[in-house]
Amino acid sequence: MRISSLIAGKRHLAGLAIITVMTLVALGFGVKTGLGTHDVKVSAWDREISITTRAATVADVLAAVNISLSPGDLVQPSLDTAVEDGMEIKVERARPVFVKFRGRGFPVFTAEKRVSQILSIAGIEPEPDDVVYPGLDEELSQDPTIRVAKVTYGEVTEEQEIAYDTQKREDSSLEVGLTRMFKNGTTGLLQVIYQVKYEDGVEVLREEKSRTVVREPSPLVLLVGSLQQVSRGGQDIRFERALEVTATAYCPCAKCCGPTAVGMTSTGVPAAKGVIAVDPRVIPLGARVYVDGYGEALAADVGSAIKGNRIDVCFDTHEEAWAWGVKKTKVYILPQ
Numbered sequence: 001m002r003i004s005s006l007i008a009g010k011r012h013l014a015g016l017a018i019i020t021v022m023t024l025v026a027l028g029f030g031v032k033t034g035l036g037t038h039d040v041k042v043s044a045w046d047r048e049i050s051i052t053t054r055a056a057t058v059a060d061v062l063a064a065v066n067i068s069l070s071p072g073d074l075v076q077p078s079l080d081t082a083v084e085d086g087m088e089i090k091v092e093r094a095r096p097v098f099v100k101f102r103g104r105g106f107p108v109f110t111a112e113k114r115v116s117q118i119l120s121i122a123g124i125e126p127e128p129d130d131v132v133y134p135g136l137d138e139e140l141s142q143d144p145t146i147r148v149a150k151v152t153y154g155e156v157t158e159e160q161e162i163a164y165d166t167q168k169r170e171d172s173s174l175e176v177g178l179t180r181m182f183k184n185g186t187t188g189l190l191q192v193i194y195q196v197k198y199e200d201g202v203e204v205l206r207e208e209k210s211r212t213v214v215r216e217p218s219p220l221v222l223l224v225g226s227l228q229q230v231s232r233g234g235q236d237i238r239f240e241r242a243l244e245v246t247a248t249a250y251c252p253c254a255k256c257c258g259p260t261a262v263g264m265t266s267t268g269v270p271a272a273k274g275v276i277a278v279d280p281r282v283i284p285l286g287a288r289v290y291v292d293g294y295g296e297a298l299a300a301d302v303g304s305a306i307k308g309n310r311i312d313v314c315f316d317t318h319e320e321a322w323a324w325g326v327k328k329t330k331v332y333i334l335p336q
């Protein structure tokens with residue numbers, strides 16, 4: 001009995017001692033015995049610090065390692081968290097994120113990367129119709145820009161011209177080689193309606209909804225000559241083709257052909273009545289022709305000013321040339 005009561009007494013003493021130590025720790029005297037220090041790791045942007053500290057909260061730890069925070073900086077775990085052994089504290093610096101909301105832009109300083117979080121910090125709540133770039137669930141990449149745009153739809157009506165065709169119609173009263181406009185063409189009108197999508201008023205998509213012909217085009221009708229024979233002075237003239245020309249008169253004199261004129265054409269035929277000068281791309285040199293108002297002639301000369309549907313008609317005298325002057329007329333190319 002005696003022994004057992006002694007042991008019981010010792011146990012009692014030991015229990016008392018433990019309670020005393022715990023009380024001291026609770027009262028803050030534990031520091032003296034080395035209790036109450038924690039090994040903590042802090043990572044802040046480019047540095048990593050490992051310390052043994054008696055700091056009580058995350059905020060105290062940061063103060064102890066001289067890390068001061070700016071608005072928007074992100075600390076994990078939060079500043080008021082009690083320090084534990086082996087705790088890892090992570091500090092991320094805020095950076096400016098440029099938020100553009102319905103055309104208005106402003107910076108938000110935050111270390112957050114998730115688009116929805118940043119918009120929430122900026123106090124922006126996109127409406128269901130709004131479009132967000134990058135998407136709400138995405139994280140910002142290198143480009144620190146978020147755009148929230150209002151999406152609207154509208155209709156745009158456009159009118160387009162419809163080109164007209166050319167219809168050719170043979171006309172036996174018109175000489176071969178000549179054409180006449182019988183009826184001018186008119187363009188048609190097409191109405192196209194588009195459904196247009198806008199983001200902040202800027203068109204981003206256009207889809208055709210309908211197209212309606214408001215007015216059909218009307219073709220141009222061209223008469224194409226098929227007449228191969230004409231009558232001049234009671235004589236029938238058969239020809240291969242006719243063309244309309246501007247004919248200028250001249251004679252072999254110095255006034256018409258210059259002071260050095262020798263009265264000779266470029267082909268060696270003497271310049272006289274019955275000789276005309278032509279553009280060889282239009283009337284071949286050597287061609288026999290009939291010129292209305294002038295008579296039969298030979299295409300025997302060229303001239304630097306004679307281009308296209310122009311000819312020079314030669315007369316024997318200056319007076320005759322003067323009387324002709326410049327006339328619009330027809331040239332019939334005769335069978336060679």
Ligand SMILES: [Zn+2]
Nearest residue numbers: 251253256318
């Ligand atoms: Zn002359």
